[in-house]
Amino acid sequence: MVWPKKMVHWTENNTAYLSVPFTWNLPEAYSRCVWYQQLGFQVRAGGPAVELMPNYLSGLADVGGHVDALRRHNPNATFTSRGCIRNCPFCAVPKIEGALVELRDWEPKPIVCDNNLLACSLRHFDTVVDTLKHLADVDFNQGLDARLLKQHHIDRLRELHLHCVRFAWDNIHLESTVMNAIDRLLAAGLPQSKIRVYVLVGFDDTPDDALYRCQTLKDRGI
Incomplete structure (x- = not known):
């Protein structure tokens, strides 16, 4: 399987998850967080880009904690x-x-x-x-x-x-x-x-x- 060189996102119950590998994916992640919020989801975001720039999604998503997102990028x-x-x-x-x-x-x-x-x-x-x-x-x-x-x-x-x-x-x-x-x-x-x-x-x-x-x-x- 080829790696998707982009953010991945999914939902579980009332929570939306975003895994953001690269800092250049953050603008897309920002827009996706806004979209999920408007749909009524709680939003959690992680990944290398979020770890490096945690304030970028401040107020839009809960940042931190561990979620196994690797399989979402490549099973x-x-x-x-x-x-x-x-x-x-x-x-x-x-x-x-x-x-x-x-x-x-x-x-x-x-x-x-x-x-x-x-x-x-x-x-x-x-x-x-x-x-x-x-x-x-x-x-x-x-x-x-x-x-x-x-x-x-x-x-x-x-x-x-x-x-x-x-x-x-x-x-x-x-x-x-x-x-x-x-x-x-x-x-x-x-x-x-x-x-x-x-x-x-x-x-x-x-x-x-x-x-x-x-x-x-x-x-x-x-």
């Missing part, structure tokens, strides 16, 4: 951990989710949305792999941290029916780390077609810098 998605050990200045995860926490109870689904799975303990990582072994098209959708990739991770990843493995090349200084991670996966037998890399463009870089990273990956067939 094949799950989290096995929350948060991250990094504090990247371009990333909202530290503000929204805080420190890394391994979840004890999570639903086995092929799309794993953890923000830094490799920062989890090896025991947790092994549990994730063992739980997902029977599923097809396993995808660690938010990417794996190339700086933390161990041989143990590679060996276990080979046991999965992978859709792909994703890394991120956020700045030029990570070149050797990202290239090394790619080389190690290829050496372990992962097809080149199953390796993908996110490239961050427009944050503390130059057009030449961004082009170099994109072209380097293209030249490698990634």
